[in-house]
Amino acid sequence: MRIVVATLAIAAAFAMPALAADQVEKAPPTGAYKKVSDLVKLPDFLPGLGQLYVDPKTLPAGPFLAYNRDGRLVSTVYMLPVEDLTNKDKRFDDLAAPGGKVNHVDVYFNAGHPGVEKPHAHVVLWHVPRADETRVAAK
Amino acid sequence: MVSRRYILRIGGGLLAGLLLPRLPLAAEAVEIRMQGNADGSHVWFDPVGLRVETGQTIRWINLDPGNSHTATAYHPKNFERPLRIPGGAEPWDSDYLLPNETFSITLAVEGVYDFYCVPHEHAGMVGRIIVGQPGRFPAADLSVQATGGEPIPEIALRAFPSVDEIMRQGVVRPA
Numbered sequence: 001m002r003i004v005v006a007t008l009a010i011a012a013a014f015a016m017p018a019l020a021a022d023q024v025e026k027a028p029p030t031g032a033y034k035k036v037s038d039l040v041k042l043p044d045f046l047p048g049l050g051q052l053y054v055d056p057k058t059l060p061a062g063p064f065l066a067y068n069r070d071g072r073l074v075s076t077v078y079m080l081p082v083e084d085l086t087n088k089d090k091r092f093d094d095l096a097a098p099g100g101k102v103n104h105v106d107v108y109f110n111a112g113h114p115g116v117e118k119p120h121a122h123v124v125l126w127h128v129p130r131a132d133e134t135r136v137a138a139k
Numbered sequence: 140m141v142s143r144r145y146i147l148r149i150g151g152g153l154l155a156g157l158l159l160p161r162l163p164l165a166a167e168a169v170e171i172r173m174q175g176n177a178d179g180s181h182v183w184f185d186p187v188g189l190r191v192e193t194g195q196t197i198r199w200i201n202l203d204p205g206n207s208h209t210a211t212a213y214h215p216k217n218f219e220r221p222l223r224i225p226g227g228a229e230p231w232d233s234d235y236l237l238p239n240e241t242f243s244i245t246l247a248v249e250g251v252y253d254f255y256c257v258p259h260e261h262a263g264m265v266g267r268i269i270v271g272q273p274g275r276f277p278a279a280d281l282s283v284q285a286t287g288g289e290p291i292p293e294i295a296l297r298a299f300p301s302v303d304e305i306m307r308q309g310v311v312r313p314a
Contacts, residue, residue: 040207041235047205048178110179111262113206114235118261122178 188311225250
């Protein structure tokens, strides 16, 4: 009996870190993430990005978690307002990066959209090879 | 008997009619398309400038598959923005339109109407509609800062086509 209890205690101790981290590999992610299209009036699936989730407390920078039509995480996106990037007193430090291994990175300008209304840069950490970007392309 | 001078006068009138921009009939809704490129780096209204008759219905349609847009009149009732539509005209705000959604209004008061897209004003997504006949509006350039409310960003002010250009062309497409 004592051995069983000890085994369970050890198993629980190892399980705790896994339970504490959010599950982000498949949509919907756990934790404080909300579907962006439920927070603001935007299409549920954005061509070129996919289905986005974000913790509202982290707006506007994110991270936004982007999923393909199969619900698999394809990228982590940060949205950085241009006026902040040109402000010497503004920094974006310690942005969360829960998506794991990064295959490649895209950075490009975006004119704005509900949620991040001012022109900003999209910094996209792709977790899939470039060929798989088509999984979030327009149909 | 029909004189040669009469024929010339009629012909001249017809020619002048062909040269003037054709204004849409009030019964037809005139469409303004909300558009954007694939990565969202550029967004616009098409046309960006338009001249119509009194009583014309305008219909905005969002043809941008990756973004939401609004058609919002510059008016203190809309987020305390400066007044840039005729006094006495009703302001409008479409709220966010998802792809393929539409919004319509009918413009009953003559004058110059300036409008913008709420999430894209800072990207210069604005438009101008002139309702009524040529020559009834002051020649002053309206692309200046109006008083009251949050100022209009410079990029938006620069994006308005001039009244003269709209009067001359009838329809002004984005550059």
